[in-house]
Amino acid sequence: MSLALDAALIATLLWIAGASLTSRDLFRAVVLFVVFGLLLSLAWARLHAPDVALAEAAIGAGLTGALMLDSIGRLRRKRRPSAAEKR
Numbered sequence: 001m002s003l004a005l006d007a008a009l010i011a012t013l014l015w016i017a018g019a020s021l022t023s024r025d026l027f028r029a030v031v032l033f034v035v036f037g038l039l040l041s042l043a044w045a046r047l048h049a050p051d052v053a054l055a056e057a058a059i060g061a062g063l064t065g066a067l068m069l070d071s072i073g074r075l076r077r078k079r080r081p082s083a084a085e086k087r
Contacts, residue, residue, distance in 0.1 A: 006046060013039055026075075030068045037061030 013036065020032035037060040044053035 009039065009043055009046065013043065026072050027069075030065060030072060033068065034061045034065035037065065 016032050016036045016039065020029050020036060023029040023032060037056060041053040041057040041061065044050075044056055
């Protein structure tokens with residue numbers, strides 16, 4: 001059972017990494033990156049490294065994901081033409 005769980009975790013990590021890298025939609029890529037970070041923290045926990053798992057979840061998925069989502073929001077606001085530019 002443990003080997004099957006580890007194999008499924010590895011396969012899912014590889015699939016999500018590929019999907020995140022090849023996604024054309026920025027929001028989808030960032031969400032997949034956050035999911036990748038959370039699954040990677042699960043992998044660290046499976047390797048009996050709880051300190052690294054907590055750091056990955058907090059920094060890798062949490063903080064970095066929030067900063068990337070904020071960046072996407074700022075990019076989308078910047079791309080919208082204002083009322084003066086439409087005239």
